[in-house]
Amino acid sequence: AQSVTQLDSQVPVFEEAPVELRCNYSSSVSVYLFWYVQYPNQGLQLLLKYLSGSTLVKGINGFEAEFNKSQTSFHLRKPSVHISDTAEYFCAVSDLGPLAGGGNKLTFGTGTQLKVEL
Amino acid sequence: DAGVTQSPTHLIKTRGQQVTLRCSPKSGHDTVSWYQQALGQGPQFIFQYYEEEERQRGNFPDRFSGHQFPNYSSELNVNALLLGDSALYLCASSQDRGRWYEQYFGPGTRLTVT
Numbered sequence: 001a002q003s004v005t006q007l008d009s010q011v012p013v014f015e016e017a018p019v020e021l022r023c024n025y026s027s028s029v030s031v032y033l034f035w036y037v038q039y040p041n042q043g044l045q046l047l048l049k050y051l052s053g054s055t056l057v058k059g060i061n062g063f064e065a066e067f068n069k070s071q072t073s074f075h076l077r078k079p080s081v082h083i084s085d086t087a088e089y090f091c092a093v094s095d096l097g098p099l100a101g102g103g104n105k106l107t108f109g110t111g112t113q114l115k116v117e118l
Numbered sequence: 119d120a121g122v123t124q125s126p127t128h129l130i131k132t133r134g135q136q137v138t139l140r141c142s143p144k145s146g147h148d149t150v151s152w153y154q155q156a157l158g159q160g161p162q163f164i165f166q167y168y169e170e171e172e173r174q175r176g177n178f179p180d181r182f183s184g185h186q187f188p189n190y191s192s193e194l195n196v197n198a199l200l201l202g203d204s205a206l207y208l209c210a211s212s213q214d215r216g217r218w219y220e221q222y223f224g225p226g227t228r229l230t231v232t
Contacts, residue, residue, distance in 0.1 A: 004160075006160075032219055034219075041225075042226075043122070043224050043225045043226050044210075044223040046221070049219060090161070092160075094219060095174075102174070103166045103173045104149070104212060104221065105151065106151075106153075106163060106210075108161050110159055
């Protein structure tokens with residue numbers, strides 16, 4: 001079984017400051033990892049993904065994340081946040097997909113509320 | 119190109135009633151997944167449909183059922199509603215081949231059970 005832990009339920013940060021949102025996962029097999037963002041009253045939008053290859057992945061809106069297999073982590077970072085980054089952020093792991101004989105069910109963490117203040 | 123659409127946007131039902139939620143996938147997508155997001159929680163996987171059949175199912179009771187139509191759209195049905203079924207229901211679509219790992223989410227249906 002797969003699981004995702006987001007240790008921080010809320011992260012307050014001042015505008016233009018750097019931020020890191022933490023994510024740890026547990027899985028008995030290789031995984032694919034994702035970060036999604038959810039703005040108020042909206043669905044989820046994919047920020048970035050790790051499938052294979054380089055452990056540092058870049059996404060939209062200036063976000064990046066680093067996959068660390070030994071620490072089973074996939075932390076999200078942004079060097080300088082903006083007020084518009086205020087949202088809920090979800091880390092997720094996926095099954096290996098249809099090519100591996102399965103589906104692509106996502107298992108999500110409980111989310112981290114990023115609040116950017118002036 | 120329309121993304122994933124869901125209807126209705128909001129719904130209020132009484133305990134014991136039945137509800138049907140609808141989802142139209144993004145153009146070119148053939149796989150539909152449903153998630154339940156309770157207040158303050160992350161989305162939880164309900165089930166996934168591909169080729170009009172349920173391919174994967176999460177830990178949800180049989181009161182939750184679904185259907186996929188030949189045009190790839192999907193319905194989620196919940197019978198005998200409980201107060202605990204109040205949540206945001208999200209539909210996500212993807213391709214079974216190609217970029218299968220990219221799931222596009224709709225805006226959700228907010229279900230309130232009183």
